[in-house]
Amino acid sequence: MGLLSKQFDDGNIVLTSVEGVLNWARLCSLWQMSFGLACCAIEMMAASASHNDIMRFGVLPRPSPRQCDVMIVAGTVTLKMATRLKRLYEQMAEPRYVVSMGSCSNCGGPYWEHGYHVLKGVDRVVPVDVYIPGCPPRPEALLEGWMRLQEKVRDFTLVKQEGEHA
Amino acid sequence: MPKAMNEIFDYLNGLFPEAGLAFDESVPCIIVPAASIKEVALQARDDQELLLDTLMCLSGVDNGDETLGVVYHLDSMTLRHKLTLKVIVPASDPHVPSVDRVWRIAEWHEREAFDLVGMIFDGNSDFRRILLPEDWEGHPLRKDYQVPEFYNGMKVPY
Ligand code: SF4
Numbered sequence: 001m002g003l004l005s006k007q008f009d010d011g012n013i014v015l016t017s018v019e020g021v022l023n024w025a026r027l028c029s030l031w032q033m034s035f036g037l038a039c040c041a042i043e044m045m046a047a048s049a050s051h052n053d054i055m056r057f058g059v060l061p062r063p064s065p066r067q068c069d070v071m072i073v074a075g076t077v078t079l080k081m082a083t084r085l086k087r088l089y090e091q092m093a094e095p096r097y098v099v100s101m102g103s104c105s106n107c108g109g110p111y112w113e114h115g116y117h118v119l120k121g122v123d124r125v126v127p128v129d130v131y132i133p134g135c136p137p138r139p140e141a142l143l144e145g146w147m148r149l150q151e152k153v154r155d156f157t158l159v160k161q162e163g164e165h166a
Numbered sequence: 167m168p169k170a171m172n173e174i175f176d177y178l179n180g181l182f183p184e185a186g187l188a189f190d191e192s193v194p195c196i197i198v199p200a201a202s203i204k205e206v207a208l209q210a211r212d213d214q215e216l217l218l219d220t221l222m223c224l225s226g227v228d229n230g231d232e233t234l235g236v237v238y239h240l241d242s243m244t245l246r247h248k249l250t251l252k253v254i255v256p257a258s259d260p261h262v263p264s265v266d267r268v269w270r271i272a273e274w275h276e277r278e279a280f281d282l283v284g285m286i287f288d289g290n291s292d293f294r295r296i297l298l299p300e301d302w303e304g305h306p307l308r309k310d311y312q313v314p315e316f317y318n319g320m321k322v323p324y
Pocket of ligand 1: 041101109
């Protein structure tokens with residue numbers, strides 16, 4: 001079902017669900033926490049620059065976790081950083097999302113075996129919504145990941161699902 | 167006048183005949199007993215013939231034979247020559263006098279060598295870990311290092 005369930009010919013009136021409008025508003029203004037951890041952050045910055053212009057999706061980088069909807073984990077998560085990253089995630093207001101960008105934050109990347117100091121996947125400390133493979137992923141891959149996240153937000157519902165616990 | 171490394175060795179050996187300096191052709195470098203490193207470093211920095219005013223790098227090495235090494239790469243901006251010093255200490259008692267009063271930058275380099283390889287620099291003015299978290303156990307670049315199963319409740323191996 002699209003956003004508008006019914007549109008009248010004489011203008012000024014549209015019908016839709018409250019959920020549809022709320023989800024639409026949210027998915028078009030997902031604000032991103034502005035921080036990068038390693039080389040993947042360079043591609044994340046490239047996605048914000050004029051060539052790829054991630055801002056056309058309504059993405060604004062914010063310097064405070066309190067104002068953010070999405071955390072892009074772009075780079076190598078060391079064990080020292082992991083505790084800080086978890087703290088930042090806990091400071092974000094709900095609903096909150098995590099995009100894991102690149103092999104390092106997906107599974108440890110090149111450090112999977114000999115990286116005594118690297119967390120082998122950021123999903124060991126925070127729940128991840130979208131994984132983007134690559135070392136590093138191109139900005140286009142980040143944009144695709146972003147659209148996957150938007151689909152996820154579009155399907156969000158306040159109504160209790162069948163089989164769900166209260 | 168710039169000097170070659172063996173000329174510097176002959177010169178320093180003349181100044182410190184008691185110290186037991188040795189020249190290693192293969193690297194090349196001068197091997198300094200730990201007890202004399204601070205005197206030799208001060209002399210190398212201030213002597214008008216040497217003027218080694220820059221510590222380019224200080225590294226820690228696990229030699230794999232129960233000894234640890236500290237390597238000092240020095241450079242003279244004015245005379246344009248270089249010098250490599252090496253200190254070798256037993257892994258069971260890895261005490262090395264700090265040179266952070268000779269070259270200020272040595273403070274961070276010595277902390278890094280301690281953090282990753284685990285030699286102890288006596289007299290360093292802020293001696294604690296620099297890269298790893300304060301509560302980390304062990305020194306990861308030692309050859310016999312075992313990666314821990316867990317760190318603060320997070321699983322470490324893949
Ligand atoms: S996945 Fe590759 S590019 Fe990205 S942070 Fe890790 S090493 Fe760097």
